[in-house]
Amino acid sequence: xxxxxxxxxxxxxxxxxxxxxxxxxxxxxxxxxxxxxxxxxxxxxxxxxxxxxxxxxxxxxxxxxxxxxxxxxxxxxxxxxxxxxxxxxxxxxxxxxxxxxxxxxxxxxxxxxxxxxxxxxxxxxxxxxxxxxxxxxxxxxxxxxxxxxxxxxxxxxxxxxxxxxxxxxxxxxxxxxxxxxxxxxxxxxxxxxxxxxxxxxxxxxxxxxxxxxxxxxxxxxxxxxxxxxxxxxxxxxxxxxxxxxxxxxxxxxxxxxxxxxxxxxxxxxxxxxxxxxxxxxxxxxxxxxxxxxxxxxxxxxxxx
Amino acid sequence: xxxxxxxxxxxxxxxxxxxxxxxxxxxxxxxxxxxxxxxxxxxxxxxxxxxxxxxxxxxxxxxxxxxxxxxxxxxxxxxxxxxxxxxxxxxxxxxxxxxxxxxxxxxxxxxxxxxxxxxxxxxxxxxxxxxxxxxxxxxxxxxxxxxxxxxxxxxxxxxxxxxxxxxxxxxxxxxxxxxxxxxxxxxxxxxxxxxxxxxxxxxxxxxxxxxxxxxxxxxxxxxxxxxxxxxxxxxxxxxxxxxxxxxxxxxxxxxxxxxxxxxxxxxxxxxxxxxxxxxxxxxxxxxxxxxxxxxxxxxxxxxxxxxxxxxxxxxxxxxxxxxxxxxxxxxxxxxxxxxxxxxxxxxxxxxxxxxxxxxxxxxxxxxxxxxxxxxxxxxxxxxxxxxxxxxxxxxxxxxxxxxxxxxxxxxxxxxxxxxxxxxxxxxxxxxxxxxxxxxxxxxxxxxxxxx
Numbered sequence: 001x002x003x004x005x006x007x008x009x010x011x012x013x014x015x016x017x018x019x020x021x022x023x024x025x026x027x028x029x030x031x032x033x034x035x036x037x038x039x040x041x042x043x044x045x046x047x048x049x050x051x052x053x054x055x056x057x058x059x060x061x062x063x064x065x066x067x068x069x070x071x072x073x074x075x076x077x078x079x080x081x082x083x084x085x086x087x088x089x090x091x092x093x094x095x096x097x098x099x100x101x102x103x104x105x106x107x108x109x110x111x112x113x114x115x116x117x118x119x120x121x122x123x124x125x126x127x128x129x130x131x132x133x134x135x136x137x138x139x140x141x142x143x144x145x146x147x148x149x150x151x152x153x154x155x156x157x158x159x160x161x162x163x164x165x166x167x168x169x170x171x172x173x174x175x176x177x178x179x180x181x182x183x184x185x186x187x188x189x190x191x192x193x194x195x196x197x198x199x200x201x202x203x204x205x206x207x208x209x210x211x212x213x214x215x216x217x218x219x220x221x222x223x224x225x226x227x228x229x230x231x232x233x234x235x236x237x238x239x240x241x242x243x244x245x246x247x248x249x250x251x252x253x254x255x256x257x258x259x260x261x262x263x264x265x266x267x268x269x270x271x272x273x274x275x276x277x278x279x280x281x282x283x284x285x286x287x288x289x290x291x292x293x294x295x296x297x298x299x300x301x302x303x304x
Numbered sequence: 305x306x307x308x309x310x311x312x313x314x315x316x317x318x319x320x321x322x323x324x325x326x327x328x329x330x331x332x333x334x335x336x337x338x339x340x341x342x343x344x345x346x347x348x349x350x351x352x353x354x355x356x357x358x359x360x361x362x363x364x365x366x367x368x369x370x371x372x373x374x375x376x377x378x379x380x381x382x383x384x385x386x387x388x389x390x391x392x393x394x395x396x397x398x399x400x401x402x403x404x405x406x407x408x409x410x411x412x413x414x415x416x417x418x419x420x421x422x423x424x425x426x427x428x429x430x431x432x433x434x435x436x437x438x439x440x441x442x443x444x445x446x447x448x449x450x451x452x453x454x455x456x457x458x459x460x461x462x463x464x465x466x467x468x469x470x471x472x473x474x475x476x477x478x479x480x481x482x483x484x485x486x487x488x489x490x491x492x493x494x495x496x497x498x499x500x501x502x503x504x505x506x507x508x509x510x511x512x513x514x515x516x517x518x519x520x521x522x523x524x525x526x527x528x529x530x531x532x533x534x535x536x537x538x539x540x541x542x543x544x545x546x547x548x549x550x551x552x553x554x555x556x557x558x559x560x561x562x563x564x565x566x567x568x569x570x571x572x573x574x575x576x577x578x579x580x581x582x583x584x585x586x587x588x589x590x591x592x593x594x595x596x597x598x599x600x601x602x603x604x605x606x607x608x609x610x611x612x613x614x615x616x617x618x619x620x621x622x623x624x625x626x627x628x629x630x631x632x633x634x635x636x637x638x639x640x641x642x643x644x645x646x647x648x649x650x651x652x653x654x655x656x657x658x659x660x661x662x663x664x665x666x667x668x669x670x671x672x673x674x675x676x677x678x679x680x681x682x683x684x685x686x687x688x689x690x691x692x693x694x695x696x697x698x699x700x701x702x703x704x705x706x707x708x709x710x711x712x713x714x715x716x717x718x719x720x721x722x723x724x725x726x727x728x729x730x731x732x733x734x735x736x737x738x739x740x741x742x743x744x745x746x747x748x749x750x751x752x753x754x755x
Contacts, residue, residue: 108575110572111572117370118363118569132698140691140694186711193695194641194695201688204687204691205684212683249643267644
């Protein structure tokens with residue numbers, strides 16, 4: 001099986017997917033949740049009577065001095081009201097007013113309220129967490145491949161594969177935000193960091209095989225060697241990722257309830273991308289680097 | 305080949321038995337058979353997170369300028385006080401933790417009356433100056449006083465004395481610590497607002513030589529004697545105060561009980577129905593996922609697949625046992641983390657089996673194939689799991705400093721799962737496989753190994 005021969009097709013496929021989602025993100029803006037921006041989200045259900053009009057709810061908020069309330073309804077007949085930060089006193093006042101307007105008991109399903117200063121620091125800290133995690137993992141790879149020629153390249157290729165996965169995740173979120181109103185919250189961040197960890201795991205399995213094979217087949221051409229290693233690990237990658245992890249996550253996405261759905265889908269796509277990138281991005285770039293193919297990209301590309 | 309197979313089996317059986325014991329009981333109790341005394345007891349009831357049973361989470365932040373240095377000991381004291389106050393409300397299982405250097409996170413699982421908790425947390429402690437006459441109570445004593453915020457008369461429990469509150473801490477306008485005239489000890493100078501000055505002047509002129517006890521949330525913190533009338537609205541409290549002691553006292557006078565003023569910066573309330581719904585759905589999802597994965601492993605890998613499934617069950621039993629033993633909170637992302645680490649555990653098995661099959665195809669004997677498969681798969685299992693542990697540690701750090709308990713729960717299960725999965729891969733799968741293959745005679749590899 002010649003996987004590496006078709007490497008530019010795989011690069012094109014990745015690029016297409018990443019670019020389309022990122023364009024959506026660029027057009028519609030990054031949908032940051034209140035975890036990062038600060039603000040409130042109140043989800044309520046009206047026990048018997050139909051919920052009051054959106055306009056009424058917004059005016060109740062305006063009476064309380066909050067003029068940016070947005071009301072959306074959900075599949076389970078509840079209302080989600082997003083607004084800027086509510087103190088607990090304001091929330092209690094709003095709830096009392098909602099109760100008297102609708103003439104029925106209002107039950108709170110969920111209430112999240114995050115102060116603006118917290119949101120800013122969470123964003124900063126999240127960026128640091130991602131940077132530190134990726135840096136440590138890359139250092140770890142360079143260290144554990146220290147006996148192989150060009151250990152540095154393996155580390156860099158692992159980063160590139162990881163960046164690819166991060167881009168794919170943002171792209172999926174862009175698509176999800178456009179069609180399903182997804183938001184980037186702290187659970188998304190958790191999914192992102194997990195994918196970083198597991199993307200490395202897959203890349204390491206493939207690289208480990210290259211490391212081992214390069215000791216056995218010393219005279220083999222590098223491209224053939226890498227291709228051989230990929231084919232050897234393919235079965236494991238498919239079995240681990242598709243058959244086990246992806247099935248577990250798919251079950252979580254389908255039956256796991258609303259709270260976890262977005263999280264499970266992001267993880268699912270991210271881990272899939274992690275496997276894909278280890279085979280079709282990280283390893284091909286190693287070969288590309290070895291052959292210095294960029295010299296033929298421009299000008300002499302017709303011969304290539 | 306594995307040499308001390310018997311030892312390994314004994315260890316595995318022991319670990320599984322212990323884990324099962326923890327899993328199936330709600331309390332671990334060891335009773336000395338000779339004396340009938342309980343030698344050891346530990347509750348192992350599972351703790352469900354807010355997202356699974358509903359409840360309230362609040363994040364409190366020190367209400368000080370962003371660059372102000374906050375003493376970690378003071379945050380600890382503030383935490384203790386918040387804990388005491390909310391405990392007094394009779395809320396069960398609340399967890400109050402310091403998060404980072406300027407925040408405190410409070411969790412109240414299963415709580416429905418969120419308003420009273422939020423009010424209690426936000427109020428500053430009630431400081432009272434109480435006339436105790438000739439009686440000088442020890443610090444820490446609980447006093448009944450006739451002051452109540454609503455102005456209603458206080459009903460004394462049978463047989464207790466109700467003391468008169470001269471004034472409350474609301475009358476204080478400033479509190480300053482300074483060295484006394486001799487310079488060896490410290491005194492606390494305080495100034496009163498005008499309404500307080502009058503009250504204080506009247507009381508102290510009439511009660512020289514009596515005790516004026518300072519009470520915080522009904523608890524005595526100090527009981528100084530009135531040495532002379534304090535007329536001008538400014539007075540001092542002296543005693544054998546060290547600098548630290550005087551400062552701590554002054555802080556209590558200034559902020560009520562809280563050494564650091566706190567404000568609520570984040571509130572999350574999850575209704576009980578949403579929690580129960582999430583719990584049921586994620587359990588169903590987990591079950592369905594596991595059934596699919598187990599069937600796949602057995603159909604595809606045959607005999608080793610059965611061994612892998614057995615070792616995954618041991619893995620699950622041990623992880624759940626550890627969760628119950630250490631009282632880790634089970635959250636939704638925690639369940640997701642558990643499922644992911646189950647995937648990792650399976651990955652180790654799959655790596656070994658794929659390697660084994662390769663060796664079998666190359667014509668090795670079963671035992672050789674097993675040993676080679678294991679030793680060749682080991683470096684990638686080790687490296688990839690270490691990478692996952694590095695990520696979980698960073699996630700845990702991120703979650704801890706923001707009281708983002710969901711992130712913390714996830715990283716904890718993930719890390720724990722990955723570590724236990726290393727144990728099951730190195731120890732359990734290998735041992736079980738060795739036993740199985742030792743007693744395995746058929747040469748039909750196609751049928752038993754899915755070759």
